[in-house]
Amino acid sequence: MIKLGVNGKEVTLDLDPETPLLWALRDELRLTGTKFGCGVAQCGACTVMLDGMPRRSCVTPIGSIDGSEVTTIEGMEGPEIEAVQAAWAALDVPQCGWCQSGQVMSATALLQLVSNPTDEDIDNAMNGNVCRCATYVRIRQAIHDAAKTLEG
């Protein structure tokens, strides 16, 4: 039995400890906002917060994070996620949308760590989030816009 906090609630998972967190979130807990993209930590679609830091859930066996706190796109709260969501909507950032929950998670994590990121900061933090619709220019602009919103 693996115990996790998921979006503020304690859950107990009766699964193989080798099960990737992504599988547990989507198939067991039905939290399907977190996406499967590549399964090999190359695309970022499966990004969640693990104890407050971004983490690729497709390469995270649940047995390795027993007792940790996981936050998915469904459970994100706070000024950074609100600013990111508003900027995303204002700029119509998503195209097909598949990668976007991972993009939003990484963008939010960046803004929690760096309040006024440069283009280089954004590229370095977002390099691991692939968008096959190539919305990168809008993603970068939306992060700048969200940072401005947070500045007040």
Added chain:
Amino acid sequence: MRIMLAAALAAFVSPAAAQVLRGPGDFSGIADQTERSVALFEEMGKVLTHPRCLNCHPVNGGPTQGDDMQPHEPPVVRGVADFGAPGMNCATCHSAENVEFVGSPGSIPGHEPWALAPLSMGWVGLSLGEICAQIKDPERNGGKDLEALHEHNAEDGLVGWGWEPGEGRTPAPGSQELFGELTRAWIDTGSACPS
């Protein structure tokens, strides 16, 4: 002929796997102590210049990966703490242990800690003589004297990862135990460096 062909093919497929690490006893025939010490370090060099070590001992920005030392994918930067960028550091993907992929061959490497060697300990592209001088220099090796260097080579967990790198990566030649014995013998013979 068939055996030779198979051996050549194996070497082509995985050149790193063809390396064998000799032990200190294999150098006992070298009478001159300094020459023996140099030869011992050159043997250690098989480990030091193996992709498992070089990939995280770069002389510039981020790490390389794989037996062919390709640039790390996704692109990553060294960062101020040799641990990546804010928002995407090493721990975004790498955990405390190697993790096999589900549904695909291969694995993502991991260990606690997992980070780049500091820039002062980068040695990609350096000669063995330059690497030798570098790793003996406390100014560049993290303040280690020779005994601490031996302990690092013989006992450090992240060094030891080089022999247990997970599916899809060729281990460093020999074993950490043998690497430690070579380091011990090299120190005991004067820790001489190749010219």
